[in-house]
Amino acid sequence: MAKGFSNKAAIYIRVSTSEQVTEGVSLDAQLAKLTTYCQQAGLEVVAVIRDEGVSAGKLLIQREGGAKLLEMIHRKEVTHVVALKLDRLFRNAGDALSTIDRWDGGGVTTHLIDFMGGQTLDTRSPMGRMMLGIAATFAQFERDLCGQRTKDALRHKKQNRQAYxxxxxxxxxDGSNLVANATEQAIITVIKSLRLAGKSLRAIATELTQRGLKTKRGGSWYASTIKAILSNDLHYSPG
Known part of the structure; x- marks a missing residue:
């Protein structure tokens, strides 16, 4: 099917759990904007696909609505995908560029209506595809910065014994602070001693279980549990 042969469009809207009450991002707000755009662009909306309470960390195929959208594209039921922003559809820049390139090759146009300060963009033109690539790169950069800020904030909390x-x-x-618990600190001392004695993570987990010692939540000990404890800079500094 040649690109642009059909004007059948699927509107895709997504919101994470934390965004559900955010003004301008709610599903209803997205749908209103996208419907108006489709009317103005002469696109026939044949499906409105929703992913509610779904994180951007998931690929489209991993989302219920996203999987439905991909199936419609595969069956040639739509040739236009309309979304608010790049991050509504895709997990990261690499995911966006590879998916859109594949859609372009199959005659499917991607439309973003809130692009870099409220501009609209579609991938029918070389300029549109170039701008999309630039936007994807900047979107990934912003996510990376956000992730680094989160890590820095967590490190600050740990260093200052603040609760997290x-x-x-x-x-x-104790309010917003962390206070040492003598019983649990004793368990950490045992773990560190066993590790310094050359015990493997799995062997340490087994020994703690045999000693009848309990995890934070009273569950079973695993090698991964021991690794997390030793990796926490509140507990352990390799040297």
Whole structure:
């Protein structure tokens, strides 16, 4: 099917759990904007696909609505995909560029209506595809910055014994601060001693279980649990 042969469009809207009450991002707000755009662009909306409470960390195929959208594209039921922003559809820049390139090759146009300050963009022209590539790169850059800010904030909390989630073994919460718990600190001492003695993570987990010692939540010990404890800079500094 040649690109642009059909004007049948699928509107895709997504919101994460934390965004559901955010003004301008809610599903209803997205749908209103996208419907108006389709009317003005002469696109026939044949499907409105929703992913509610779904993180951008998931690929389209991993989302219920996203999988439905991909199936419609595969069956040639739509030749236009309309979304608010790049991050509504895709997990990261690489995912966006590879998916859109594949859609372009199959005659499917991607439309973004809130692009870099409220401009609209579609991939029917070389300029549109170039601008999309630039936007994808900047979107990934912003996500990376956000991730780094989160890591820095967590490191600051740890260094200043401020509470964070989940509360690590060895500490209890006292308001916004972490206070050492003697019983749990003793378990950490045992773990560090066994590790320094050359025990493997799995062997340490087994020994703690045999000793009848409990995890933070009273569950079973696993090698991954021991690794997380030793990796927490509140507990352990390799040297």
């Amino acid at each position: 989630s989940p509360t690590p073994l060895g500490y209890v919460r």
